[in-house]
Amino acid sequence: MIARVTLEIALRKEFDYLIPSELASQVDVGSRVQVPFGARKVLGCVTAMAEESAHANLRPILKVIGAQTLVTPKILKLARWIGEYYCCPPEIALKSVLPDAVRKEQAGWRERLFVRALPQTEPLPKLPKRQQEVYRILEERKELPLQELIDLAETTAATVRSLEDKGLVTITTEISERDPYAHEHILPSQPLPLNPQQARALERIIAAMDGQQAKPSTASAGDMTPVSSSNNFRLQSDDVPQTEPKNASSVFLLHGVTGSGKTEVYLQALAHALEQGKGAIVLVPEISLTPQTVERFKARFSSGPLQTLVAVLHSHLSAGERHDEWHKIRQGRARIVIGARSAIFAPVDPLGLIIVDEEHEHTYKQEESPRYHARDVAIVRGRMEGATVVLGSATPSMESFYNCSRGKYILLEMLERVDAKKMPLVRVVDMRQAMRKGKSIPIYSPQLKEAIQQRLERKEQTILFLNRRGYSTSLQCPLCGFVAQCPNCSVSLTYHRRAQILCCHVCGHTEPVPSFCPGPKCGNPDIRYAGLGTEKVEDTLLKLFPHARIKRMDSDTLKKKDDYRRILGDFRLGKIDILVGTQMIAKGLHFPNVTLVGIVYADMALHLADFRAGERTFQLLTQVAGRAGRGDIEGEVFVQSFTPFHPAIQYARRHDFAGFYEQELEFREQLKYPPVSRVAMLTLKGRNEEKVKLSADHLRRELEKALAGIKELIIAGPAPAPLARAESLYRYQIMLRARQMSEVSKRLAVMNQSLSLPEDVSLSIDIDPVNLA
Template sequence: MPEYCDVALPVPLDMTFTYKVGDAAPVVGGRVLVPFRTGREAGIVTALHDEAPSMKAKTVLTAIDAAPVFDEVLLKLGEWIAQYYLAPLGEVYRTMLPLMAEVKKAWSYSITEAGHAALFEGATLGSSRRSKKTADEQMLEYEVLNYLTNAEDGAARESSIRSATGATKDILAGLVKKKWVTREDVSSLRDASRTVKVAVLCTKTPEGAEPSGRKLNDNQQVLLVALTVAGGRAPVDELNKLAVPRSTLQTLVRRGLVEIVEEAAAFHVSGSEIRSPLDFTLNGAQQAALQAVNQAVEAKKFSVSLLHGVTGSGKTAVYLAAMQQVLAAGRSAILLVPEIGLTPAMAANLHRVFGEQVAILHSALSNDERAEQWHRIHDGAARIVVGTRSAVFAPVQDLALIVVDEEHDSSYKQEETPRYHARDVAVMRGKLSGAAVILGSATPSLESFHNAQKGKYQLIELRERVEQRPLPEVELVDLRLEYQQTGEEHIFSRRLMEEVSDRLARKEQAIILLNRRGYSAVVLCRTCGETIQCKNCAIAMTHHKGSPRLECHYCGYRLPVPKLCPKCQSEHIYFLGTGSEKVEEELHRAFPQARIGRLDRDTVRGRHDFERVLNQLNAGDIDLLVGTQMIAKGHDIHGVTLVGVVGADFALGFPDFRAAERTFQLLTQVAGRAGRGTTPGKVILQTYYPEHYAIQFAQQHDFNGFAAKELQYRRWMHYPPFSAVANVLIRSDKLDLALRYSGELGKWFERTRAENVRVMGPSAAPIVRLKRDYRYHFVLKAQSREKLNGLLRAMVKFAESQKIPRTNVIVDVDALSLL
């Protein structure tokens, strides 16, 4: 066994750390628990060697894994992500491995001699008037010290201290700072297996008596009857819901009538009630697409195909049929979807086709559930994986196919370190694994479409809907003319109201899209003009009427709805703008008999809320569904014949070169929800920009026309896909530091001219303050990704040399948002 190992730790430092192996037996690609600074961290072993470091090395505490959790491909993929996206390798590996549940973080506190002296002084002299803390806070400190004095060995876990004394983390941190107590990391491994306690009936009790002849009381009989009805076994949690004391069950256990056993907890795959896309026969275009995909898979070589099919053309059926072929060959496949909300429906489809071979990975699962699913995949029990962007790291065996559904969706880009794009990572993983990659969308990203035009990707097209169903007719309503003709500004145009009334009369369903949640977008004072803004962000607070509250949609800060202006104390508070909550209210007023549902971030709190609403829509229990962009993606609801777009062209006014592309994609996608059944659909698109080319091409369902026009503009302005773009964001909670850091980097960029790399900035970010941080940024454009990466890497090194903290410099390669 080599004497040393290099470990990648989840810290914001671009380096690995060398440790002595000691008595542990680490493996490359496996996890180890190591001491780091004053605590403990779990990291990934990247190398084993005998080369001693220049300083004394600490020793590995324990090897968590006997076998690697990352194979060679995943280790290389992590290295590529760290290199390409300029992210610390340890943070990349932490993102790739959802096993945090297997390491239990814990801290232990011990009283020092100084702490004993302080406790004695406090007992004899009382609280100190010189202290900046209140008398109550000082009493809490003495309670902690007293608790530790009486604890075994003068030490106790943080959880025990806080439970017994009511001390906060700030109180404990203050004691450490005073050196009255010391803190030690005692993190350890834990079993993340999910289990449930089940009560099992051991013996039957005729006529309410035990074999000994002792009578059972009423509560005991209720429990025994419930167990008998349940077949002799039932989860303890279900029995606890009965109207009997919990001690009753323990009494039955002591008497030997019931036994408590632990069993593996069941995993809820999906509650979605859907039609399988394989319920119909593939048409000629689908069969041709399937044949092209199967040929790519059977070649066992890396390839990328762009499956461009109009909405409702049956792309999902092609995916599932291809995955059937992969599974039949004993190989594995990964299917990525952009939103957690799409996962249940897709998982239901997959589970119906592939049974227990399906595993699910997404952020709405608990840590224990993610660990359980990961181990099923790693052990080969599941060969089909469906999930959001993190599922691209699933440790499947013999990977044959990766499908990225709705590949254009911005949800695939992670907005925190590491800022990877799952679509591009999928392509790289396919390259490293020799697998076929399928990118599917009705509105492909211009980057992917351009690659297909150049021949870098194979282009597979589905130009018609299944069963020759027509694409919905799109009717534009010019809101400028609407206002001129009515003299009033309304949320809904007259044409939209007519069409909704018509659909309700015919017992059909409709979807209304407004891509803005809440009730009112802005709250201002009519007297002084003050807009109520978030205290942490340079953003107006959004009014939510149902709660009621004002909320910042960026940081989550909340305020009660004011009755007076906080600046001038005027009572003339005015609510401006419209959100999905207001749309729902107006629809209830206009159509009081209609059954109306809403789907946005306010109504979807838990992971089952999305399933519940969509199941109601599928079952015909909802007539009108109001929602944000969440309702526009991939849902197959056959009863929907009308889509009303109330406001989706706001984005055209954003300072973002992708604004037109995003608007076209959103309008096309939401239009695609109409007419997916036997009844033709219609779309009413309300807009203030009817002449804009994104609106015009969306009306005509003409992706190729839009792409040609937009690519022309991108070529002229040297934006992607004709150049690589990076956004360098400088942030600090202190304005002077943010200005100083951005100024220093700006001067460095001026001195360091890179060929064919254009640096714009520094300038204030469009949202200059966000989550308490002041923000300034540089936008870099380059013809060569290699030169761009080199310049960014040199910039990071310069920032480090100037003692600019790594966490204050955010590098976003291939940035999707410049806000």
């Protein structure tokens, strides 16, 4: 037999290798193998089997990595689709579905010495006091790692070895799995009673899981279009392999306001999947949300008839933890997986349910090749494997809601908070009025300061949100106009006061803070800091409320692995009065004693050069506001804005998603932006700006030839990117808008292979981009 192998080096093709007779029983589709390639030995994955090859003198596979296939046929098919749809080499797509820790040639298991008490038929011999203590602990615990036993008994390895010599214990080498939550004490929880809206949503999801729910009328077995698109028109069935099962899944959009109890619906739907003997994947948009989510899910499934291991997959795990968690899933021991976007590739089989929480979040999009969107991949994987998919959000993406309005997905709504709790009262503060009363722009309006003081007096908690870290956004000279710029990027440097550095938040460049203006022929010692970040908000709070317990949470303060969990734990226990943070505190968190949320600068993302700026602002304001009033006391939210009458702010004030969606869709239809069209962004990068610009003009001409004949195609550009220079590279962009992406994607892939560009100019293709910078 012959194995077709995709190597881990970017060659965009499969290579044929002979399967030696001694390896025949170990090699299968999905096997990881080591093969000769020229003078080197390289790793690859078997992607197909054949009985003959067009090539003579085939070389044999050297060895098989791992005892079982690591890439299942189902995941392999998904990887092929990702490569085709997102215009990336198949080997890159294959690498993305396996964590680095699993791809390594070595097994990666940790072995430790374990001590076990042996059953005794005769009375114990007289033992020294220390040996007695060791044996007593072992009788109680049955088995312990040697080092843990030594620590517990406050003894040495020699004491334990002497017990082994007497035939009382056995010491063996065993695999010790690394569990990131091993030291967490989680109390079991029981299913909660559902209100009528929750019950209706769960009933529809369970009916689909049982195969009783017909698919929405516009979706056919061959239509595998991802959600990030208009589906008002039919895409070609060649978007995915043609072997989709007949029992293709239903896709639900669970639109539930903040505090409506979406998580309880997820938990009870997961319980149904386990009852069916199937597994499930739960995606969360950020690693920061994982600890609280994991705690709730482990509590529900840690005991009882549906007890199962809950595996966690995200980039903050150590390589060893990731290796062990992944293998728990592959071996079928963990049937529920929680994680960030790459968890969508977890080898759960059979798969019954995929949940994508906060489905609108742009962090589900991978910014490096393969530039997949985890929400979209979830839809495709669900349909390939006949699993039900639930997308959940209080502020759904325009694309997903549009798909519901076209009958592509099924809309489930929960528009009331559980236990009849009221939505928070949102007050929009016009900061233009506050500015007129003083010479400079104030950080806090008088209304917000008074509200914070009231919460401190009543022993209630406050969250203050500003989506910008650092102290000040720029260093400026009022005499000559000098602004400290990053030498590598077209952005100003941010001042970090605690570290006393100027820092670029794009490339990471840092430099010391000057004591006088470095501008030519200036030297003014009176340089000033403009703008504000979370560090400045924290410092001014400490001066305004010296007795308050204040904590800041952003990527500058979270240095250690457990910092996030520790700070949120202190906040939950009431050890913190005011929590200041960026978007990592904006969503998914449940703290009943938070009765006030202040949004310091609501306009921050509103005026960016991005057609989604209004949508993102609406989503962020609604999500942050939703942290207030989740307990028995009604919440209050202050939104400070210099454009208080902008539709995104006004609709967020009223918690009116439907109103925002309608007016935003009208704007998108006029300009042919998603969700009524599809977008591909082509970005050229290079160190010589003129060369990049000439290459972009050449690319435009090639695109016009390659995409000729595609209906309703709009080619915009080339033009400098909104972030014109990043990491010393100049950037030019061409945006494609089309009704249909499958044909565009195919032709782009073909054109990319034959495109001739200068050596120092690179091209990246992003299908369905979410970030246009």
